[in-house]
Amino acid sequence: MSALSYQSPTSTSLFNGALGSNSRFSQISVSQKEMIKVFSQQSGGIMQGVCRLEKSFDSLFPLFRGLTSLGKPQSLTLTFSRESKSIFYTFSSDALPEVEYFFGRVLTLLQKEVKFKQVLKEVIENRNRFKSEQSLLRTALLAD
Incomplete structure (x- = not known):
């Protein structure tokens, strides 16, 4: 893996390699838009780093914060920054597989949330379009 990599969250092994070297920078993308930047x-024997949500995804910070607080490995220490929409983390390098699995699951859930919101937005737009067309049709039929 190169020092700069673009990854698409598709599984719980999402963070493999992103956390596991001396110094690493990764960008996690959803729908070809950067979602999270990770530096570790x-x-x-200590790994440390930061996960930062990009501007177009900063509304996911409360969910991101909540998901990382649930089921967190004991070896993982998290500090949250609301201003920069970032999570700073430290953990023992012995716990790397467990932490990578944990972050992979969290990012997979965030990806699913983004996709759900995209589909919901389309459904709402389609419904509004249908209502508009129905109203125009009704107006045209009643006008004659």
Whole structure:
């Protein structure tokens, strides 16, 4: 994996490689838009880093924060920054597989949320379009 990689969340092994080297930067994308930037660095036996939501996805921060608070591995320490929509993390490098799995699950859920909102938006637009067409049809039929 190169120092800069574009990944699409498709499984719980999403973070494999993103956290597991001395210093790594990754961008996680959804629908060809950057969703999260991740930077990690190893210092001795400790991994530390930051996950930051991009501007177009910053409304997901409360959900991101809630999901990372649930089922979090004990070895993982999280600090949240509302201003920068970021989560700072540290954990023992021995816990890397467990933490990668955890973050992979969280990002998969965030991806599903984004897709759900996109589909819901389309459904609402289609319904509004149908109502408009129905109203025009009714007006045209009653006008004669």
